[in-house]
Amino acid sequence: MRLLICDPQGNGLDFALRAQRDGHDVRLAIRQSEKTKHIGQGLVQIVEYQNWVRWADLIFCTDNAKWTYDLDQRWRPQGAKIVGASVDTAEWETNRVRGMRVLEKAGVATPAYREFADYDKAISYVKREDRRFVSKPCGTVEDKALTYCARSPEDMVYMLQRWKRLSKHKAPFVLQEFIPGIEAAVGAWFGPGGFNSGWCENFEFKKLMVGDMGPATGEQGTVLRYVRSSKLARQVLEPVSDQLARDNYVGYVDVNCIIDDAGHPYPLEFTTRPGWPTFNIQQPLHRGDCAEWLLDLWNGKDAKTFEMNTVATGVVVSIPDYPYSHATRKEVVGLPVYGMRDEFHPCEMMMGMAPQKVGGSIVDVPMMVTAGDYVLVATGIGAWVDVSMKSVYGALKDLSIPNSPMYRTDIGLRLKKQLPKLHAMGYMTGLEYSEAQTGQRQLLSA
Helix, strand or coil, rough: CCCEEEEECCHHHHHHHHHHHHHEEEECCCCCCCCCCCCCCCCCCCHHHHHCCCCCEEEECCCCCCCCCHHHHHHHHCCCEEEEHHHHHHHHHCCHHHHHHHHHHCCCCCEEEEEECCHHHHHHHHHCCCCCCECCCCCCCCHHHHEEEEHHHHHHHHHHHHHHHCCCCCCCCEEEEEECCEEEEEEEECCCEEEECCEEEEEEEHHHHHHHCCEEEEEEEEEEEEECCCHHHHHHHHHHHHHHHHHEEEEEEEEEEEEEECCEEEEEEEEEEECCCHHHHHHHHEECCCCCCCHHHHHHCCCCCCCCCCEEEEEEECCCCCCCCCCCCCHHHEEECCCCCCCEEECCCEEEEEEEEECEEEEEEEEEEEEEEEEEEEEECCHHHHHHHHHHHHHHHCCCCCCCCCCCCCCCCCCHHHHHHHHHHCCCCCCCCCHHHHHHHHHHCC
């Protein structure tokens, strides 16, 4: 198959390499910038996407922002086989209010929210309500770094004042009611045949440091599994299937939620694209050819390639000065990555030269090196969460990168306490933290 991966941000290198390994003719289209220009060099053919659309048997989009309009409005009507968001479904994610209205139309209850385009009005609202809020930009994907969960009304007022002073928000934003509970998400692959069998229940770990401390990075690691039946999917994802079908959506869709103490799920946001690093972490659970099933999805066929009930844990590996990425490329490009293995999914990497011991001598040889500060995603699988954790962290012991590689050492750990609470409410049944907890549950139910 001739596969074109439209990858403006440079997320799709691992998938491109796996598709090449499976015998496909691959072109990787990365938007060339100072940050991305090294990604994939010497590993896969990097191209300008416009010149290869007619060539491709299938086009896989890694995001729903850059190039989405052109692919949807120009190329899709000409018959291009595109796995990716339309202009309309992209807005489910990038426009918070639009996404909430989609859910409300489907009969799904959402947290209370208000949209603002004026800082002073938002500040007055928070002072008047005198309670916690979450601020979320209602614009482009890049603005999502400004999402902020306040710990108090005073905290929120300060941040609004700060953003006003710095002119950070370029578009309207929403203040969403803060709801305490457990954060969990569910996603699935959708095409003309509806949802593929296999709901992806997942837990994201979004902060940089152990114990959910430090800056929010989007995602530092995730625990996930595919299941045949999901209570959370029935409540928040299945209800939007008619709207996905009307918009001719083909691709991955995910709803992130807070499940409160009463067991009610409140959707927080859509993801209408592959998640990163979620898509990398899903790879060990996609059996057979890594790309053919996506062509089946476009054709309305479920290839049934997902391995059910196996837990996959993924961990992001980076180098300084991630997550700020202010260092020059000269400082983060070309560092050797020793100990590469199939459980490591290259992200910002390239082929280069670095010292290696060969026949008793240390010589410079071709090998994979860094192409940025977001280096790779490591994965491990197992029947239980703790087994998948041991697998991924065991593999990481063999990884070596000069310049202080960084990763969280607790991805999955909080599920030890959260899963029993979710089970009591009927969620994530069958997902156990450990074999010991499985035995305890069996004794209690006997």
